[in-house]
Amino acid sequence: MQALIDIDQLDLYYGDFQALKKVSLDIPEKAITAFIGPSGCGKSTLLRTLNRMNDMIPGTRIEGSIKVSGKDIYSSDVDVETLRKKVGMVFQQPNPFPKSIYDNVAYGPRLHGIADKQRLDEIVESSLRAAVLWDEVKDHLKRSALGISGGQQQRLCIARALAVEPDVLLMDESTSALDPISTLKIEELAQELKKRYTIVMVTHNMHQAARVSNQTVFFLNGEVIEYAETEKLFSNPVDSRTEDYISGRFG
Numbered sequence: 080m081q082a083l084i085d086i087d088q089l090d091l092y093y094g095d096f097q098a099l100k101k102v103s104l105d106i107p108e109k110a111i112t113a114f115i116g117p118s119g120c121g122k123s124t125l126l127r128t129l130n131r132m133n134d135m136i137p138g139t140r141i142e143g144s145i146k147v148s149g150k151d152i153y154s155s156d157v158d159v160e161t162l163r164k165k166v167g168m169v170f171q172q173p174n175p176f177p178k179s180i181y182d183n184v185a186y187g188p189r190l191h192g193i194a195d196k197q198r199l200d201e202i203v204e205s206s207l208r209a210a211v212l213w214d215e216v217k218d219h220l221k222r223s224a225l226g227i228s229g230g231q232q233q234r235l236c237i238a239r240a241l242a243v244e245p246d247v248l249l250m251d252e253s254t255s256a257l258d259p260i261s262t263l264k265i266e267e268l269a270q271e272l273k274k275r276y277t278i279v280m281v282t283h284n285m286h287q288a289a290r291v292s293n294q295t296v297f298f299l300n301g302e303v304i305e306y307a308e309t310e311k312l313f314s315n316p317v318d319s320r321t322e323d324y325i326s327g328r329f330g
């Protein structure tokens with residue numbers, strides 16, 4: 080598989096505190112890569128660097144490089160809005176806008192200049208279908224997004240991210256606020272989406288990483304300890320710290 084994201088010797092500092100240390104990873108396209116590790120090991124920090132969400136945190140500094148499709152995303156000529164269109168993100172808590180279901184999905188395309196009603200209708204439908212939500216909401220697209228269930232809201236947030244045709248979908252513990260059935264739906268959805276998108280997910284749930292991902296990266300104190308095919312990492316880890324973590328001895 081070809082690497083879509085190439086992280087090279089990445090250091091990240093919050094002020095004086097170094098949260099990521101010499102992280103180097105190749106993330107393959109059209110597959111699911113899971114980041115696991117104990118609380119505070121830097122999983123979310125690394126995920127945020129991939130679409131420069133960390134730019135919003137004052138005092139953050141990085142060294143090293145991240146390339147997406149061969150292009151350094153921290154180079155001075157990169158337009159961050161364009162990057163975030165390409166590298167979409169879904170958060171831990173579903174965060175639909177206080178707007179209709181339709182307007183949530185149409186929001187990004189409108190922002191990027193699409194005004195034609197028929198074109199927007201098509202995008203809204205195809206995005207909701209891709210997020211496996213269409214059948215549940217198609218008869219009340221004008222209703223508030225805040226009135227649907229948490230699991231539906233999270234799939235709506237995925238549809239909203241897909242509406243701008245990203246290459247990469249970042250999922251930051253996107254099922255941790257959901258019930259088991261909604262979680263399963265998102266996991267099944269991720270399996271479908273990886274046929275078209277590159278997915279990087281942070282999860283606290285090792286079973287989830289083992290169930291859904293193709294590759295798993297284990298982090299400790301801001302460092303990559305082990306990166307392998309998921310099956311291999313969980314069945315035959317090379318590093319004793321990985322083994323201790325996956326067998327529940329710490330974290």
Ligand SMILES: Nc1ncnc2c1ncn2[C@@H]1O[C@H](COP(=O)(O)OP(=O)(O)OP(=O)(O)O)[C@@H](O)[C@H]1O
Nearest residue numbers: 093096098116117118119120121122123124125136
């Ligand atoms: N905005 C910030 N300012 C200062 N330090 C931060 C900031 N965000 C995170 N950190 C620190 O950076 C380290 C990595 O945090 P991060 O949230 O990336 O870890 P994580 O592995 O995602 O943890 P969790 O699983 O608990 O979400 C932690 O020590 C954390 O306290």
